[in-house]
Amino acid sequence: MKSSKSINKVWLAVGVVLTIFTKNSVLAAEGVFTKTVAPTPVLVLSNSNTVPSREFANFSVLAADIPSGTLQDPKQISEIRWSTTYYPGTLSEKVELCYFRSFSAEKDCRDIFPSSSGVLMDFNNQSFGHGSKVTIFHTVLGGTPPYARPAGVDSVTIKYSY
Amino acid sequence: MITISPNTSSSNSRVMNESGGIVIPSTVSPDNAQADAPLSTRNAGTTTVSILARQLSDAAQRAETPVGQKNADSLEPITDEQYFANKAQHDAETPTANDPELLARARQATGFLNGHDSNPFKGLGRDQLNLIARDNGGAFTVNERRVAWETVQSMAPSGVSYPEPVPINGRETFISRMFHNGEPPVALPPATFENGTQNRNDFLTLDDRALISDMYAYAHSEGADLRHVDRLVYALADYRYFSDGRQLISNNGYYVDEYWTTFDFKPEDATIASRILSSSALGSSRIDPGFVKHILDPGIGVYSHFGGIPFLERMVKKFSSEGADQPPLGSEYVTFNYAKAADHIVTTTHKDIKLPPSEALFEVVNGVWNLTEYGKAAGYVLDVANRRVYKPEEPASVPTHPVSNVNGPDGEASNKTFLDALGETREPPQAHWIWPGHLFKLMKNFKP
Numbered sequence: 001m002k003s004s005k006s007i008n009k010v011w012l013a014v015g016v017v018l019t020i021f022t023k024n025s026v027l028a029a030e031g032v033f034t035k036t037v038a039p040t041p042v043l044v045l046s047n048s049n050t051v052p053s054r055e056f057a058n059f060s061v062l063a064a065d066i067p068s069g070t071l072q073d074p075k076q077i078s079e080i081r082w083s084t085t086y087y088p089g090t091l092s093e094k095v096e097l098c099y100f101r102s103f104s105a106e107k108d109c110r111d112i113f114p115s116s117s118g119v120l121m122d123f124n125n126q127s128f129g130h131g132s133k134v135t136i137f138h139t140v141l142g143g144t145p146p147y148a149r150p151a152g153v154d155s156v157t158i159k160y161s162y
Numbered sequence: 163m164i165t166i167s168p169n170t171s172s173s174n175s176r177v178m179n180e181s182g183g184i185v186i187p188s189t190v191s192p193d194n195a196q197a198d199a200p201l202s203t204r205n206a207g208t209t210t211v212s213i214l215a216r217q218l219s220d221a222a223q224r225a226e227t228p229v230g231q232k233n234a235d236s237l238e239p240i241t242d243e244q245y246f247a248n249k250a251q252h253d254a255e256t257p258t259a260n261d262p263e264l265l266a267r268a269r270q271a272t273g274f275l276n277g278h279d280s281n282p283f284k285g286l287g288r289d290q291l292n293l294i295a296r297d298n299g300g301a302f303t304v305n306e307r308r309v310a311w312e313t314v315q316s317m318a319p320s321g322v323s324y325p326e327p328v329p330i331n332g333r334e335t336f337i338s339r340m341f342h343n344g345e346p347p348v349a350l351p352p353a354t355f356e357n358g359t360q361n362r363n364d365f366l367t368l369d370d371r372a373l374i375s376d377m378y379a380y381a382h383s384e385g386a387d388l389r390h391v392d393r394l395v396y397a398l399a400d401y402r403y404f405s406d407g408r409q410l411i412s413n414n415g416y417y418v419d420e421y422w423t424t425f426d427f428k429p430e431d432a433t434i435a436s437r438i439l440s441s442s443a444l445g446s447s448r449i450d451p452g453f454v455k456h457i458l459d460p461g462i463g464v465y466s467h468f469g470g471i472p473f474l475e476r477m478v479k480k481f482s483s484e485g486a487d488q489p490p491l492g493s494e495y496v497t498f499n500y501a502k503a504a505d506h507i508v509t510t511t512h513k514d515i516k517l518p519p520s521e522a523l524f525e526v527v528n529g530v531w532n533l534t535e536y537g538k539a540a541g542y543v544l545d546v547a548n549r550r551v552y553k554p555e556e557p558a559s560v561p562t563h564p565v566s567n568v569n570g571p572d573g574e575a576s577n578k579t580f581l582d583a584l585g586e587t588r589e590p591p592q593a594h595w596i597w598p599g600h601l602f603k604l605m606k607n608f609k610p
Contacts, residue, residue: 065526109410
């Protein structure tokens with residue numbers, strides 16, 4: 001009984017050592033996923049000067065965007081590069097970039113700027129894979145009825161390790 | 163060089179220079195009081211007229227000889243219907259005179275309209291702005307005229323911009339301004355994809371709603387533009403929607419053009435923010451202190467609440483146990499200006515912090531697969547049909563995981579790990595060893 005416990009302890013120690021030694025060599029390769037999407041037009045209502053309107057561009061990661069044979073392997077985000085458009089003729093535009101883990105409805109977001117670009121590290125180490133999604137939300141006031149339309153497109157590039 | 167007297171006269175009248183030759187529009191109304199700064203520079207008791215002053219003078223002369231031209235017509239090219247139809251053309255327009263100052267100001271005006279730059283006519287009074295907006299003599303670009311027109315619009319009192327009758331009490335004001343059709347029940351976070359476009363005011367708590375109603379009533383009684391309250395409500399609604407801010411990442415920086423760049427409140431706002439956070443009123447304020455700390459965090463506030471910090475301070479204090487001792491809101495809140503990020507945010511580029519070079523092997527751009535230059539240099543090939551990235555020496559029949567020796571195009575695996583050693587055993591693992599299940603499998607397969 002006692003020797004069995006000792007063996008377990010040895011295996012446990014081996015496991016810890018393996019975990020430490022293999023950590024850096026596991027997620028060694030990196031790939032990049034890029035999509036460009038025009039956000040949808042904003043419906044301008046009569047009270048659009050006081051009630052913000054919000055539309056978005058959706059960047060979903062499909063199985064076809066992932067190397068075959070690695071679909072189930074763990075992957076982690078290592079940066080998110082973005083560029084945003086803007087809605088001409090509107091006021092106080094605000095933009096959020098949100099990340100949804102695979103097949104999750106909940107999101108984590110951070111504010112960015114309209115008509116701008118940058119590279120975020122805020123979502124690094126979050127799990128990534130098909131079913132993951134980035135959404136860029138544009139919130140505006142005002143606009144000319146019936147729709148305020150975006151001047152261009154939003155773009156998202158996710159670099160991930162696997 | 164042209165010199166003028168600094169004297170002013172009545173509206174739409176002119177200031178004559180000592181030689182009687184040059185005229186510029188006067189600055190008489192309170193909002194015109196600071197108009198001298200961009201127009202002229204003082205030198206030994208005389209005033210040197212800038213290019214802008216000369217242009218304004220010319221515009222004023224043109225305005226006095228309308229030749230059948232109506233003011234409303236002169237605004238058509240810069241109002242929404244026509245302006246946005248030709249936006250690309252307006253953005254590309256340059257002044258006819260090849261003067262660096264004019265070119266710079268035209269670029270600044272375009273940048274301002276697109277949210278990148280500050281207002282080139284900041285500080286000008288309503289009279290000067292109207293001259294610019296209505297001048298179709300070619301002295302100003304269409305975008306410059308548009309900036310002037312927008313600035314005048316933002317200076318208009320709320321009664322002009324919003325002619326609807328003001329509701330009789332704060333609660334009615336709140337409901338009419340913040341909801342489409344009557345007041346809905348309190349919606350509950352978390353923020354999800356499904357509620358992504360829902361009106362975030364729905365997430366305001368009952369206490370929030372009571373407080374906001376009182377804020378509208380107070381602001382109205384003080385003659386303030388209610389859009390000051392609106393801006394505060396948007397920020398509070400966002401806070402509630404994102405689970406009291408827990409789903410919003412705070413970070414006042416990211417990489418721009420490969421360099422780490424931070425965004426902070428301008429010094430005046432930072433001073434006020436610090437004052438709010440250390441004030442005794444915050445503890446007794448009806449405004450949720452958690453929200454106040456959240457929105458005054460530069461990692462949040464610089465993106466979403468720039469320009470609103472002075473009003474927040476007034477509200478924190480007014481709706482605290484110290485509220486009775488607070489002075490009236492003051493004339494600065496009678497009007498509302500939509501804040502531009504460039505006017506309220508200090509941007510710092512940290513040239514010493516550069517984005518690490520990418521070591522991605524491949525990229526998938528809108529569904530199209532390609533090897534990166536790095537991947538090619540590292541000896542990888544891409545089987546597009548099967549979405550496989552591998553080194554040619556590896557067996558093509560095995561799904562390849564480029565997991566080892568990725569140390570750069572010129573490098574080799576500098577440090578072999580224990581896993582590399584395991585890779586040489588009789589049954590090399592085909593999976594990635596990271597989760598507990600994998601670990602047990604590894605232990606089982608391990609044959610020393």
